[in-house]
Amino acid sequence: MTENRWRVLPLTTERTRALADCHIACWREAYRDLVPAHVLAAFDIDRRAEAWERIRANNPDAIVIALADDLVIGFACGGPARDDSPVAARELNAMYVRAAWYGTGLAHDLMRAVLDPEVDTSLWVFEQNPRAQTFYRKYGFELDGTHRTEAFTPAVEVRMIRRAEFSSRR
Template structure:
């Protein structure tokens, strides 16, 4: 009989995972956004600088980031917290959810989103307009497009907002 448990474990971000998370974050952007985000931006990412940013987030917002770990290597992560929108449509925002391409379709992203935002909790997120794969994933978790869009902060790409539930 085979063990049904996955090869990864989901855990709140700890200091020992920060550097691996930074590498994962950069790799995920390069895997998912090549052709959508200009190459010079993707190629300019620096692991040490990204690790410093994640360490600040870990310390300032404990429990807001969850990582999927296999053999002490981060293969995916999710980050959620208070909405950063000027006029929030929900209190909670899923700020990031990334999984290395080799782990697409394994269920790790499903585990991460459930760890980051309790199922059924009203939540919003921003996703690239030209990322139908991600939009389909979020629909499986109850998110729907609303009419909001914006230009992403440091690329010319357009983001669209997806929302699950509303503030009750």
């Protein structure tokens, strides 16, 4: 068995800026054809770092990062559902891997770190992102028919739900 070239760790204050840099890079890589270029260009690393630090401070166990040497190459964030009428107790708020690390197993390690197999979990994903939807289906997420417009763009998101009983069937 080969050893991973990364480590998955909880986010610390010292790494929030590196996480922000990774987040912006991942958005620009993954959503180039889904999100208007001016929106992607407008992301500000300082504001993203401040936002991630607030999330980390309010819920210190919610965010995990993947490090290769000292570079943040991916991250995931899960916590209480944020929908007005939640359909699951938890929500996968973010799951990103830098494009150079696609297909390495890194995303699997991040998902294992944030998913609680005993708790129903929801997430929102771009409707026009079949690659991501296929990835989430591997972990038991299924579309529930709910749509919304994403906050930063005119893109439509769809909700997926993973029921706790999925883990008992595996």
